[in-house]
Amino acid sequence: MKKEGRKDEILKVAARLFKKKGYAAVTMRDIAKALDIKAASLYNHISSKQEILKMIIISIAEEFTEEMNVIYTNDVSSIEKLKKIVALHVNIAYKNSYGMASLNNDWMHLEEQLEYYLELRNSYEDNFRSIIKEGINANEIIHGNTEIMLFSILSTLRSLYLWIPKKEELKSEELVNNLNQVLIDGIRNH
Amino acid sequence: MKKEGRKDEILKVAARLFKKKGYAAVTMRDIAKALDIKAASLYNHISSKQEILKMIIISIAEEFTEEMNVIYTNDVSSIEKLKKIVALHVNIAYKNSYGMASLNNDWMHLEEQLEYYLELRNSYEDNFRSIIKEGINANEIIHGNTEIMLFSILSTLRSLYLWIPKKEELKSEELVNNLNQVLIDGIRNH
DNA sequence: GTCTATAAGCAGATAGAC
DNA sequence: GTCTATCTGCTTATAGAC
Numbered sequence: 322m323k324k325e326g327r328k329d330e331i332l333k334v335a336a337r338l339f340k341k342k343g344y345a346a347v348t349m350r351d352i353a354k355a356l357d358i359k360a361a362s363l364y365n366h367i368s369s370k371q372e373i374l375k376m377i378i379i380s381i382a383e384e385f386t387e388e389m390n391v392i393y394t395n396d397v398s399s400i401e402k403l404k405k406i407v408a409l410h411v412n413i414a415y416k417n418s419y420g421m422a423s424l425n426n427d428w429m430h431l432e433e434q435l436e437y438y439l440e441l442r443n444s445y446e447d448n449f450r451s452i453i454k455e456g457i458n459a460n461e462i463i464h465g466n467t468e469i470m471l472f473s474i475l476s477t478l479r480s481l482y483l484w485i486p487k488k489e490e491l492k493s494e495e496l497v498n499n500l501n502q503v504l505i506d507g508i509r510n511h
Numbered sequence: 512m513k514k515e516g517r518k519d520e521i522l523k524v525a526a527r528l529f530k531k532k533g534y535a536a537v538t539m540r541d542i543a544k545a546l547d548i549k550a551a552s553l554y555n556h557i558s559s560k561q562e563i564l565k566m567i568i569i570s571i572a573e574e575f576t577e578e579m580n581v582i583y584t585n586d587v588s589s590i591e592k593l594k595k596i597v598a599l600h601v602n603i604a605y606k607n608s609y610g611m612a613s614l615n616n617d618w619m620h621l622e623e624q625l626e627y628y629l630e631l632r633n634s635y636e637d638n639f640r641s642i643i644k645e646g647i648n649a650n651e652i653i654h655g656n657t658e659i660m661l662f663s664i665l666s667t668l669r670s671l672y673l674w675i676p677k678k679e680e681l682k683s684e685e686l687v688n689n690l691n692q693v694l695i696d697g698i699r700n701h
Numbered sequence: 702g703t704c705t706a707t708a709a710g711c712a713g714a715t716a717g718a719c
Numbered sequence: 720g721t722c723t724a725t726c727t728g729c730t731t732a733t734a735g736a737c
Contacts, residue, residue, distance in 0.1 A: 348711080348712065348713085349712080349713060349714085350711090350712085350713095360713085360714090361714080361715080361716095364713095364714070364715075369713080369714080370712095370713065370714095
């Protein structure tokens with residue numbers, strides 16, 4: 322229960338602007354204007370523009386990596402693990418569509434935290450890759466190209482933030498079910 | 512056969528830098544430095560930074576829209592049309608991985624051409640959506656949520672530019688075949 | 702076709718008043 | 720906690736010499 326209401330407000334507004342134009346094209350004056358204060362006032366709450374980006378990205382990246390570790394060590398089939406990964410992405414994209422945009426598009430503008438971010442991302446992708454490989458070995462998943470399967474599913478999941486805000490009428494569980502079907506069983510009718 | 516060698520060189524170098532850091536974070540000095548000239552010299556070949564972005568994005572967007580129109584009016588099954596779309600994306604991503612990054616991430620920085628770009632994109636997506644719907648009506652494609660199928664496939668195809676440069680050992684046709692399988696028939700083993 | 706010099710404005714960030 | 724005023728450096732772009 323920290324009394325950081327104003328700081329959180331800054332992060333929220335900044336993330337919304339970063340999604341629209343990208344980190345580099347958003348100025349401190351833009352962020353201040355959206356909060357109806359002057360740019361200098363922002364520095365009473367945050368130390369730099371860079372700190373805003375760091376806070377937005379690292380918290381989400383850590384959440385993904387931690388949850389992926391839980392899923393990876395779950396005692397269920399590989400297909401069930403994939404379904405849990407889909408649900409994780411849908412859940413975070415619903416909670417934090419703005420932050421997801423920065424995570425996907427502005428991570429390269431991280432300075433001190435860039436290496437740490439890349440470690441988190443690699444850890445996440447390594448676990449994802451291992452789950453697919455285990456699924457292949459258990460004959461749950463086709464004996465195809467692991468990297469292409471990983472890339473294909475991950476591309477869709479990473480793009481959810483672009484799409485969810487436009488389709489708010491769609492319930493979260495319904496989206497998860499539809500994505501599971503499309504990503505795992507494909508779209509061809511048999 | 513225009514004698515625009517230098518201009519093309521500028522566009523190529525700029526696209527490479529835009530892919531790495533995004534349009535807004537790349538300065539005219541960055542582009543000039545990569546060409547080993549001074550920033551002022553760029554203006555002998557192009558009129559503004561904005562013109563560089565416009566040239567990179569609009570040419571690719573027009574290519575996608577034109578080719579999609581050809582595919583849409585082809586006299587083949589819907590599944591075959593989808594396979595042609597996959598091949599189109601793989602082909603362009605191989606030819607122009609750098610430009611694809613700007614098309615995906617920097618279109619919002621277009622000024623005069625923004626509306627035109629959105630028209631091209633909408634035309635492309637409308638044709639894609641129609642192909643899926645025709646496939647459903649013809650019982651070639653499952654009776655699922657059209658928007659989710661469209662979104663899922665398009666997310667993967669739009670992200671190809673991120674992935675192709677790292678996997679140059681993979682042949683284009685092999686990538687097309689693997690993507691067709693994963694996107695259309697899914698990854699589950701039966 | 703490239704250069705130097707420079708204009709005019711905007712960027713992130715700080716100091717100190719209230 | 721927000722303000723005004725300001726610093727310093729970087730931005731796109733132009734003018735004119737070579």
